[in-house]
Amino acid sequence: MSKGENTRERLMDIAQAGILSKGFWATSIDEIIAEAGITKSGFFYHFKDKNELARALLERYIALEEQLFDDIFSRARELHDDPLHAFMIGLKLLSETMADLPNGHPGCMVATVCYSERMFDNEVRDLNRKAVLAWRTRFLAMLEEIAERYPPRDDVDLKAVADMMSSTAEGGIVMSKAVGDPKVLSQQILLFRSYIRLLFLPESH
Amino acid sequence: MSKGENTRERLMDIAQAGILSKGFWATSIDEIIAEAGITKSGFFYHFKDKNELARALLERYIALEEQLFDDIFSRARELHDDPLHAFMIGLKLLSETMADLPNGHPGCMVATVCYSERMFDNEVRDLNRKAVLAWRTRFLAMLEEIAERYPPRDDVDLKAVADMMSSTAEGGIVMSKAVGDPKVLSQQILLFRSYIRLLFLPESH
DNA sequence: CATTTTCCGTACCGTAAGTACAGTTTTTAT
DNA sequence: ATAAAAACTGTACTTACGGTACGGAAAATG
Numbered sequence: 001m002s003k004g005e006n007t008r009e010r011l012m013d014i015a016q017a018g019i020l021s022k023g024f025w026a027t028s029i030d031e032i033i034a035e036a037g038i039t040k041s042g043f044f045y046h047f048k049d050k051n052e053l054a055r056a057l058l059e060r061y062i063a064l065e066e067q068l069f070d071d072i073f074s075r076a077r078e079l080h081d082d083p084l085h086a087f088m089i090g091l092k093l094l095s096e097t098m099a100d101l102p103n104g105h106p107g108c109m110v111a112t113v114c115y116s117e118r119m120f121d122n123e124v125r126d127l128n129r130k131a132v133l134a135w136r137t138r139f140l141a142m143l144e145e146i147a148e149r150y151p152p153r154d155d156v157d158l159k160a161v162a163d164m165m166s167s168t169a170e171g172g173i174v175m176s177k178a179v180g181d182p183k184v185l186s187q188q189i190l191l192f193r194s195y196i197r198l199l200f201l202p203e204s205h
Numbered sequence: 206m207s208k209g210e211n212t213r214e215r216l217m218d219i220a221q222a223g224i225l226s227k228g229f230w231a232t233s234i235d236e237i238i239a240e241a242g243i244t245k246s247g248f249f250y251h252f253k254d255k256n257e258l259a260r261a262l263l264e265r266y267i268a269l270e271e272q273l274f275d276d277i278f279s280r281a282r283e284l285h286d287d288p289l290h291a292f293m294i295g296l297k298l299l300s301e302t303m304a305d306l307p308n309g310h311p312g313c314m315v316a317t318v319c320y321s322e323r324m325f326d327n328e329v330r331d332l333n334r335k336a337v338l339a340w341r342t343r344f345l346a347m348l349e350e351i352a353e354r355y356p357p358r359d360d361v362d363l364k365a366v367a368d369m370m371s372s373t374a375e376g377g378i379v380m381s382k383a384v385g386d387p388k389v390l391s392q393q394i395l396l397f398r399s400y401i402r403l404l405f406l407p408e409s410h
Numbered sequence: 411c412a413t414t415t416t417c418c419g420t421a422c423c424g425t426a427a428g429t430a431c432a433g434t435t436t437t438t439a440t
Numbered sequence: 441a442t443a444a445a446a447a448c449t450g451t452a453c454t455t456a457c458g459g460t461a462c463g464g465a466a467a468a469t470g
Contacts (some may be wrong), residue, residue, distance in 0.1 A: 007448090025228060085235075110383060160393070178316075194400075250416065
């Protein structure tokens, strides 16, 4: 990593920490550059305005999430060949990963953008939309494979069930932040897992 | 309603619309007073600062939500005496109510506060926490009544299931906003309903 | 009719985003 | 070693916003 890239990453780290706890427009550039030990001109050399900072942060965040999902669900598939059981294992791993975050999940950049959408340009909003639709596609593929082998016990739209994974995460993060209890998020993921079990797993009499 | 209260309400209406679409700190006082046709001094007569505006908005929002839940689930109980079926009817009604919102759900003030928590004082954050805990209590009571008659088919913490109602709503709102499709929220509520059915309703062979 | 409530007008302060632009240091390629 | 490109610094400025201070006026109310 070149020196320029290094500084850029550092600025983004500092910005993200502030943004997820205080909100985007409450995190000042002055504050970011003070912590980074750089001047304002230096900041604007890397990002032409705050919107570009937001875009960069969102892109990086989305890529990291994709990586996390890839890691967890491919690991789960290694542990069990059946798509349903692998998915269940993956959800357990995900729940544990979330529970192990020292101060709870810091917040989702996607939700941050949603709750101040008008302040970002079309490019940022579109990036956000595409990330969520990519999650939908990812989980829909898993669910379709599951549904082939295990007929669902309720007439549901699998696309909506795929969205439920993301929705559970987003909702869980908000709830965790609201009540100040990091456990709520992992608990909600486990409840989604419980739903998947009841929806697909045949009753064992 | 006196003239003062009237103006106060109008200011809050304008502020809320801006806040839910742009975020709290992106909605300027100048912008609010311009739309309300009032001066800055007039604004600060009603709210000593923006924090007090946030507190007032949150209080009003929470009260309205409580009213909505009261209406829907008491109406549902009128339609069916059994707690499980009444809950299912209530969820259907809630889903329809959300689907009927012309431009989709405008956003949840509770989530807005969560995603800029450090910018609000303890009073506002505490108000937020209490509202979420009140939702938990409300739905937990319903679920306990259900669980008495219908033994759950999975070993779950009913408190977490109660939280799942709020989590589904919060997550659904974020997802709806992200993909730009108001239907996602009502869809997610119906999936929560599907979970409740599978969790409590005995299999009909 | 007196008083309180509900505002208006104006002037001001500090902070933040962003611009402009010239100059300087540090890397990197040749 | 040196030229060129990359990564900044420094200063000065503009605009917008949150918030304060304070005197006064219109309007509702008892």
